[in-house]
Amino acid sequence: MKTRRAMLQMSAGLAAGAFLGVRPARAASDPKIIEAAKKEGSVSLYTSASTGPSNAVAEAFRKKYGINVSVYRAGSADVATRVQSEEAANRPQADALIIEEPALSLLAPFLASYDSPERKAIDAAYRLPNSTLIRMYMSQLGWNTNVVKAGATPNDWKDLLDARWRGRFGSLDPHVTATTLAWQVMVEKLYGPSFLPAFGANRPKLYASTNAMSQAIVSGEIDLGITNSFGVIQMAETGAPIAGTIPKNTVLFGGNIAVFAKAPRPNAGRLFCDFCCSAEGQTIINVAGATIPTHPDASAPKAGSLAQFAKTISFSQPDYRKIIADTPRLLAEWEKHVR
Amino acid sequence: MVAVLAVIMVSYPVVVVTLRAISKQEIGSALTFEWISALVDSARSREALLNTLIYTAGATVLAMGLGVLLAFLSTRTDMPGGRVIGFLALLPMLVPPFILVVGWVAIADPAAGFINIAASALTGSRTSWVSINTMAGLIWMTGLFLTPYVYLMVAAGFRNSDAAMEEAARVSGAGRLRLLYSIVLPLQRPALLAALLLVIIMAAGDFIIPATVGLKAKIYMLPSLIWQNHASFPHRPGLAAAQSLLLVVVGLLCIYFQRRALSRGGRYTTVGGKGARPMLFSLGRLRYPLGVLALLFALSSSVIPLLAVGCMAFMRYWSPYALKPENLTLRNFNYMLFEYPQVWPSAQHSLFLGIAGATACVALAIALAWYVIRARGRLAGIVDYAMVLPLGIPGIALGVGILSLWILVPGGIYGTLWILLLAYVTAHIPVAMQFVGSALHRIHTELEDASRVSGQAWAGTLRRIDIPLMAPALIGSWLLMYVVILREVSLVILLYNPSTIVLSVGLMDVWQNGFYPELAVYSLLLLVLGVIPVALLWKFARFS
Numbered sequence: 001m002k003t004r005r006a007m008l009q010m011s012a013g014l015a016a017g018a019f020l021g022v023r024p025a026r027a028a029s030d031p032k033i034i035e036a037a038k039k040e041g042s043v044s045l046y047t048s049a050s051t052g053p054s055n056a057v058a059e060a061f062r063k064k065y066g067i068n069v070s071v072y073r074a075g076s077a078d079v080a081t082r083v084q085s086e087e088a089a090n091r092p093q094a095d096a097l098i099i100e101e102p103a104l105s106l107l108a109p110f111l112a113s114y115d116s117p118e119r120k121a122i123d124a125a126y127r128l129p130n131s132t133l134i135r136m137y138m139s140q141l142g143w144n145t146n147v148v149k150a151g152a153t154p155n156d157w158k159d160l161l162d163a164r165w166r167g168r169f170g171s172l173d174p175h176v177t178a179t180t181l182a183w184q185v186m187v188e189k190l191y192g193p194s195f196l197p198a199f200g201a202n203r204p205k206l207y208a209s210t211n212a213m214s215q216a217i218v219s220g221e222i223d224l225g226i227t228n229s230f231g232v233i234q235m236a237e238t239g240a241p242i243a244g245t246i247p248k249n250t251v252l253f254g255g256n257i258a259v260f261a262k263a264p265r266p267n268a269g270r271l272f273c274d275f276c277c278s279a280e281g282q283t284i285i286n287v288a289g290a291t292i293p294t295h296p297d298a299s300a301p302k303a304g305s306l307a308q309f310a311k312t313i314s315f316s317q318p319d320y321r322k323i324i325a326d327t328p329r330l331l332a333e334w335e336k337h338v339r
Numbered sequence: 340m341v342a343v344l345a346v347i348m349v350s351y352p353v354v355v356v357t358l359r360a361i362s363k364q365e366i367g368s369a370l371t372f373e374w375i376s377a378l379v380d381s382a383r384s385r386e387a388l389l390n391t392l393i394y395t396a397g398a399t400v401l402a403m404g405l406g407v408l409l410a411f412l413s414t415r416t417d418m419p420g421g422r423v424i425g426f427l428a429l430l431p432m433l434v435p436p437f438i439l440v441v442g443w444v445a446i447a448d449p450a451a452g453f454i455n456i457a458a459s460a461l462t463g464s465r466t467s468w469v470s471i472n473t474m475a476g477l478i479w480m481t482g483l484f485l486t487p488y489v490y491l492m493v494a495a496g497f498r499n500s501d502a503a504m505e506e507a508a509r510v511s512g513a514g515r516l517r518l519l520y521s522i523v524l525p526l527q528r529p530a531l532l533a534a535l536l537l538v539i540i541m542a543a544g545d546f547i548i549p550a551t552v553g554l555k556a557k558i559y560m561l562p563s564l565i566w567q568n569h570a571s572f573p574h575r576p577g578l579a580a581a582q583s584l585l586l587v588v589v590g591l592l593c594i595y596f597q598r599r600a601l602s603r604g605g606r607y608t609t610v611g612g613k614g615a616r617p618m619l620f621s622l623g624r625l626r627y628p629l630g631v632l633a634l635l636f637a638l639s640s641s642v643i644p645l646l647a648v649g650c651m652a653f654m655r656y657w658s659p660y661a662l663k664p665e666n667l668t669l670r671n672f673n674y675m676l677f678e679y680p681q682v683w684p685s686a687q688h689s690l691f692l693g694i695a696g697a698t699a700c701v702a703l704a705i706a707l708a709w710y711v712i713r714a715r716g717r718l719a720g721i722v723d724y725a726m727v728l729p730l731g732i733p734g735i736a737l738g739v740g741i742l743s744l745w746i747l748v749p750g751g752i753y754g755t756l757w758i759l760l761l762a763y764v765t766a767h768i769p770v771a772m773q774f775v776g777s778a779l780h781r782i783h784t785e786l787e788d789a790s791r792v793s794g795q796a797w798a799g800t801l802r803r804i805d806i807p808l809m810a811p812a813l814i815g816s817w818l819l820m821y822v823v824i825l826r827e828v829s830l831v832i833l834l835y836n837p838s839t840i841v842l843s844v845g846l847m848d849v850w851q852n853g854f855y856p857e858l859a860v861y862s863l864l865l866l867v868l869g870v871i872p873v874a875l876l877w878k879f880a881r882f883s
Contacts, residue, residue, distance in 0.1 A: 044837055051848055055680055070837030071681075073848055082833065088365060089746040093754055093836055146660065168450075173554065175567050205472075205555050215855055219658045220451035221444070239666070240656035335383065339557060 028117040029274040034065070036267035042068045043268040046083065047098040048076035049135070049255050050211065052234075053289030054098065060284045061275050067268055075209075076103035077178055083107055083260075092262040095269030098276070102178055102320040104131060104256050112261040114270060118277035126294040131258040132277050135291040136306065138315070139183050139251045142232040142244035143224035144217050154224060156247045157187055161198045170213045170225030171204040174334055181330050182251045182318040183226065189316075190249055200337035211235075218242050228253070233290040233302055252315040255291070342710055342718050345703060346725040348765055352740025353587065353728050359743070360580035366743065374581040383559060384582060391543055391560045394477055395589075398542040401482025403535060405636065406489025412633055414497040415523070416620045419630045425494065427637030432487035432819070433869040434641055435826045435843070436547045437850050438862045441651070442644025443480050444552065445659060447471040453647070453659055472556035481548055483640040485541055489534040491819060492774065495811040496530035496781065497523075505618065515620055528600070529780045533773040536597045540590050540730045546829050561586055566735055566829070576739065583736035587728075594727045645866075652859035675860040681845045682864070688756060689825055689842040690868060696763035697820035701813055703764065704771035709801060712779050713787070730769040734829035737766055742833050754836050762834055763824045770823075771816050778812035779805065822869045842868070 037043075043061070047054040051073055058069035072094070074082070080103040086092050087110050099107065111130035119132045126133035141154050154160065160169060174180035187195050205222055207213040214231035216222050218240040232244040257276040263269040275281040279297035286293040286300035293300050309315075323330070355366065363371045378384050409428045413421035431439065446452050449470040458466040470476055508522045524531070546562035553563055561582050568579035622629055651657045655666050675682060707726060711719045729737055741762050745753045752758040782805060790800040806813065828843045835844055842865050849858045 051679075051681075059680065072837040074832075078832075085742065085746060085833075091746050091753060206557065208550070208554060211854065212850075215657065216451075218656055219445075219448075219855070220660060221448050222450070235656065238656040240658065240661075339559075 028120075028278070029271055030117065033267050033270050033274075037067060037265070037271040038065065040067075040265040040268040042070060043096055043265060043272045044070050044072070044094045045096045045098065045272065046072045046074075046079050046094040048074065048079050048100055048103065049098050049285070050230075050289060053135070053285045053291070056288035057276060057281055057285040060281070061272055064275070065271065067271070069272065075177070076100050079103060080106050083110060087262070090262075092260055092264060094260055095263035095265045096272045096276075097258045097260065098134075098255050099258075100179060100253055100255055101318070102181070102324050104258070105320050105324060107258075110260055110262070111258045112263070112266075114259045114273060116270070116274045116277045118274045118281075121279070121296055122277065122294050123296075126254075128256075131256040132273075133254045133294050134257050134276050134282050135255040135286050135289060135293065137229045137253055137289075137291045137303070138246060138309070138313075139253070140227060140229050140232065140244050140246040141224060142214060142217055142227040142235075142242055144220060144222075145241040145243050147220065147223045153243075153245065155245060157226075157249075158191060158195070160204075160226070161195075161202055163202070165202060165223065167203040167205070168223045169202070169204055170207050170216055170222045170227075171199075171338070172210065172213065172226065173206040173208065173339075174331060177209065179251075179253050181323050181327060182253070182316070182320075184330055184334065185318060185323060185326075186249065186251050186316045196333055197337045200339075204338065206339070214242065229303065230290040237290075237302075246309065246313055248312070249314050249316065251318060254294075255285075255289075341703070341706055342716060342722050345707055345768070346718070346722055348761070349725050349728050349768065351744055352737050352765065353732060355740040355743045356580050356583050356587075356732060356736050359576060359739070360584050362577065364577075371577075374575075374577040375584075377578055378581040378585065381578075383564065384561075384585075387559045387561045387564050387582075388585060390474070390558055391562075393474060394481065394549070394558075394560060395539055395542040397474070397478035398481035398485060399535070399538050401478060402485035402489050402538045402542075403531075405482065405486045406534065406538075407493055407531070409486070409633060409636070410490045410494040410497055411523075412622075412629060414494050416622050416626075416629075418622055418626060418633065420634065424630070424633045424637050425490070427634070427641065428490045429487045429873070430637070430641035430645075431484055432491070433822050433866060433873060434645060435846060435862045435865045436484060437551075437846055437858060438648045438866070439480055439484055439641075439644050440548060440551050441855055441858065441862075442647040443471050443476075445647040445651070445657075446643065447476065451659055456659055471552060474556075474558055477548055477553055477556070477558060480552070481542055481545060484545075484548070485538045486640060488537055488541065488819070491815045492534040492537065492777070493527060493530050495778070495815055496527045498811065519620070529777040532597045532600055533777045536593050536727075536730070537770060537773060539593050543586055543589055544732075544734065546735065562735075562829075580736065580739075583732060586736075587732055590727075590730050590732070594724070594730070648859045648862060651855050652863055654856050657855035657859075671856040671860045675857055676864070679857075681840055681848070682861070685840045685842045685845040686864065686868065688759075688839060689865075692756065692759055692763060692841060693821045693824045693868075696760055696767070696824045697817045699760070699764050700767050700771040700820045701775070701817050703768055704775040704816065705801070705806070705809075705813070707768075708772055708775040708779050709797075709805070712776060713784075714797070726772045727769045729766050734766060734827065735832065738762060738830050738833045741765065754839070756839050758834050759831055759839060759841065762830050763820075763827065766827070766830050767820050767823060771820060774812050774816035774819070775809065778809040782808050818873055821872060825865060825869050 045058060054071050054073050058071050061067065061069055076099050079099055083094065097107065108130060113129045116132065119127055122132060143153060172180040174184060207216060210228040210231040213225045213227050214235040217225055218235055227244065229246065232242055235242045257273050259269040259273050276285065277295070279295045282293040282295040282298035283300060286298060286303060290303050291300065292303045292306050358366045360374050361370050361372065363369045363373065409424065412418045413425040413428070444452065447454055447469045449455055449467040449472060452471065454469050455467045458468045471480070504526065505518060505522050508518050544562055546566050549560040549563040550566055553560060565579045565582045568575040568582065650662060652671055653667050653669070654661060655668050707722055710716050711723045741758065745751050745758055752761065786804050787800050790804045795803060826843045828847050831841060832844060832847070835841060846858065846861050846865060849861050
């Protein structure tokens with residue numbers, strides 16, 4: 001089993017086209033954009049993806065084009081707040097953005113319409129005029145294999161209501177990780193309004209990020225938790241005692257690439273966007289992040305294939321605009337029953 | 340001129356935050372009391388206020404008790420190993436708070452802590468003797484975390500105590516306890532009050548421990564709510580500003596009471612013209628037991644969490660059950676030090692900002708303290724009060740205040756290292772002023788009068804009399820500024836950009852990613868950068 005770092009190194013190798021089975025990127029970017037981007041000399045990337053995949057794709061881009069990428073990485077709420085402040089003051093700093101919903105919808109007014117030539121091969125469902133979905137992952141259950149033995153493992157979200165997990169499981173806090181709101185909407189739809197009070201009564205411990213919770217599962221702080229697919233995959237790669245299952249109904253999350261309308265280095269931003277959309281770029285970011293690519297020629301086998309998952313799993317596709325509008329109610333219910 | 344600029348520097352963030360708390364949206368929009376009334380109506384805010392008060396009181400009592408006791412034992416008694424214990428007592432200040440958090444979780448988590456694992460092994464079933472996920476656990480961590488600040492502020496005063504007064508009391512028949520309560524401690528009142536003020540405000544404004552273990556334990560406090568309202572959905576900067584104002588009020592009240600207590604000024608001058616080294620209190624039969632207890636405390640406050648984190652750095656993944664040879668690796672060091680792209684740029688920025696920020700803070704504090712205490716300039720009262728304002732504002736709110744102004748200045752310092760330097764100096768000048776001011780208070784004017792009579796101008800007097808006499812406090816102050824700047828997170832999290840990343844922010848990133856072994860390596864690097872100058876200056880201070 002390869003370690004996470006070995007995978008990162010492999011990702012860097014991909015930049016030189018050294019990865020077996022993946023075709024080198026077709027030179028689909030406009031040569032004029034490449035030329036202008038090199039003159040601009042650098043790209044400023046704001047990203048909410050984890051440090052590993054963000055750094056891997058930035059390093060691969062630098063190796064390919066000789067253009068440095070400065071990475072600002074933070075939670076999606078932090079990134080959104082920062083962009084809004086800079087835009088309000090007319091002091092835009094960033095050229096490109098990698099972010100999840102619902103922050104993407106909040107930042108839509110600041111993004112440029114850009115139909116990257118590299119995204120033609122990507123399914124139209126993953127393309128919006130001003131952003132492209134490049135990585136996907138899903139909400140799932142994860143547990144410590146030293147504590148939760150085979151046969152006693154949970155299979156579904158409602159198993160979290162079992163008294164044997166009382167105070168022994170973790171959840172993300174939607175105040176900090178806004179994607180959790182989508183999970184909250186899904187369980188309300190699946191099990192009705194009685195789920196959240198029962199969930200809260202079983203006393204979950206709250207964590208600020210997926211990886212922090214995966215770490216807590218591995219260290220034995222908690223027996224299990226509501227985590228994300230990449231959290232379990234990456235932690236398991238270190239040899240840690242963690243395993244998980246994807247319940248039959250789950251939420252699909254995604255990271256999107258976009259270019260800012262007022263990017264200080266617009267050509268470099270567009271070239272970076274091209275790279276992230278390409279099979280080469282998507283392979284790198286998804287291998288490093290243990291997520292699923294949207295480009296048909298990209299390959300990140302550790303995370304599995306969406307088509308395979310879709311045979312047994314029903315993915316919830318949240319309406320994030322509705323979630324944003326509904327946030328005060330959802331948080332009030334969370335406050336009442338869980339916190 | 341310097342005084343006016345300094346007053347502006349520390350005042351505008353307060354004004355900006357206050358305006359934000361009463362503006363419907365951005366500053367300049369319609370005025371409203373919506374956020375203030377939301378603050379009063381919100382059960383969460385009231386609960387957070389109560390928790391913050393309990394947490395602050397508990398951590399303050401613990402830090403003051405331990406800090407004063409350790410400072411006294413190591414500087415004024417014949418306790419063996421005083422210097423070593425003094426250094427160990429300062430260690431938590433050098434340890435990044437994430438190390439303390441992760442270290443104490445490894446030690447005292449109810450399920451995965453070493454103590455409870457041992458308890459479970461002894462009893463044969465899942466047993467939890469201690470839990471860090473409680474208010475007592477939070478107070479314990481924060482109390483230990485703040486103890487060195489008390490130690491640093493009080494130890495210099497104990498060392499410089501006026502031997503003549505103690506001698507007079509002893510000649511008059513005062514016993515050791517009487518001497519302690521009637522002379523030694525009362526003479527340290529400025530330093531004690533300065534330490535008390537600092538610790539109360541640092542505890543009330545601390546956000547790392549509430550936002551990590553506090554969140555997990557569902558114990559909510561004002562700083563973590565302010566942070567959430569700034570950086571989480573829904574974004575409510577108005578409510579965050581109103582919550583910040585609550586902390587400002589706490590800060591200003593503390594300052595008011597401190598000033599009132601200090602208003603009987605001249606009585607605290609303890610470095611008089613006829614200096615002599617104060618005598619050491621004999622501990623008698625308690626000498627060795629107290630030495631062992633102090634050593635145990637010093638070890639448990641920093642060395643034990645550090646050992647726990649040191650273990651993590653060499654492991655493929657972190658779990659207390661996984662401490663086996665087959666899980667050991669050096670890969671985390673290789674990855675973090677040679678492959679992780681943010682490490683070295685952030686180390687360079689942190690070093691520059693730590694050295695430049697600490698030096699600027701101390702230099703400005705000397706100029707301002709002289710202006711307020713000795714020169715008593717026309718603006719002395721205003722400067723005196725203004726210089727404590729940033730103390731009352733949590734780092735993140737101060738960051739918002741600084742950001743809100745500088746982002747609007749075309750071609751200004753936004754997006755450069757200079758805005759971080761400005762933020763550090765603004766945030767930490769009150770602490771530097773506390774150090775320098777209390778040291779200057781202790782120097783009797785008779786020494787300066789003698790210098791003036793001998794023909795020295797004020798600058799010569801400052802250079803030849805005050806600065807040498809204040810050297811321990813100045814060194815202490817510089818060290819404090821340096822290490823605080825190195826690990827400051829909340830202040831700069833909104834101000835840095837990709838080209839100005841600093842170690843502490845990079846550390847937070849790794850912490851959010853949750854890989855404790857990598858976090859451990861990154862933390863150890865920050866620790867090394869903190870320890871080197873402290874060790875050098877400690878050596879210098881010893882010989883000076």
